[in-house]
Amino acid sequence: MRTPLLWGGPAALTVLLAGSLAAQNMGPPPPLMQVFREEVKPGRVGSHVQTEAGWPRAFGKAKIANNYIAMTTMYGPTEAWFFEPHGSVAEIDAANKAIEAAPGLNQDLDRLSQADAANINSSRSLLLRFVPEASNNPNINAAEMRVWEVTIFRVRPGKEGSFFAGAKLYQSLVQQAKVDAPWATYQVMAGMPGPTFIVFGPHKTLPELDPSSGVGAAIEKAMNEExxxxxxxxxxGFISVENLVMTPSPEMSYPTAEWLAQDPKYWGKKAAVAVKPAANSPAPAAAPKP
Known part of the structure; x- marks a missing residue:
């Protein structure tokens, strides 16, 4: 999953992701986010989870604190996304250098990557930056959320203003409905054709998505013809709109100690590791010739 990210060039993706991996339970979203997105092959979901479980163990063994949260699709293409927060590009650079310098870590990651190649069709690395003006009450406790609505907007070139106008209009609709509907906005600096926007809506349970009750019903009621x-x-101004529903995967995540402390039973879930780091043991003797 995780290798040092090399990036450059202007792309415009925005991700609306409430919460962060910050130490505090309630806090602002991180200024920057690396997202690693993988398309999983049919029939390889279980093997993918087992292989991905090796990354947190390898990073933990090397004492690399690049904590991240994994999410998988409940509805949509079979994918896994890995969210890694950072405070600055310099912090990302320092993390990449620490990974490169850790003795034996690159060898372990190479073995994991080779094994994971049997599980995935493709992968993509994204770099995102927080855009507060297109956000709505983003300070939440993301560690409590178990379901995320993900809406991907592909915007026509030169029509970025349409998305921000839509975000502002939706903010006013939420205010009229008098409901709590948080989100946070990120703009992708690299890694995906743009302009593209993604909206992440956090939920504690799947039934919260039911449009016939709760927040959805109140917002729909507040909508008028104008x-x-x-x-x-x-x-x-949009080329296309795609709706996904995702859920965290604790087995593939590398959460902070603070996240673990909030719900050890959930965030402490472990999966069997399909590929283990090589041990310092002698090679087996060759079989005798017949």
Missing amino acids: MMKQFGAISE
Whole structure:
């Protein structure tokens, strides 16, 4: 999963992701986020989890604190996303250098990557930066969330303003509905064709997504005909919209001690490791010739 990220060039992806891997339970989203996205082959989900479990063990053994949270799709393409927060590009650079310098770590990661090649069709690395003006009450306890709505907007070139206008209009709709609907906005600096925007909505349970009750029902009730026309005009600036539902995968995650302390039974789940770091043991003797 995790290798040092090399990036460059302008892309415009925005991810709306509430919460962070910060030490405090309630806090602002991290200024930067690395996201590693993998498309898992059919029939290889279990093997993928087992292989990915080797990365946290390898990083922990090397004392590399690049903590991250893994999520997998409940509805949508069979994918796994890994979210790694950072305070600055300099911090990312320092983490990459620490990985490169750790004795034996690159060999362990190479073995894991080779094994994981049998589980995935493709992978992509993204670099995102926080955009507070397109966010809504983003300070949540992300460690409590078990379900995330993910809506991916592909925007027509030169129409980025349409997305921000839509975000502002939706903020006003949420205020009128008098409900709690947090999200946080990130812009991708590299790793994906742009402009693209992704909206992450956090939930504690799957039933919270039911549009016939709760937050969804209140927002729908607050929607009037004029707002529907405005959203329709805004949508003309989009190429496509894709909806996903994702859930955390503790077995593939490398959470901080603070996240573990909040719910050790959940975040402490472990999976059997399919590929283990090589041990310092003598090679087996060759079989005798017949």
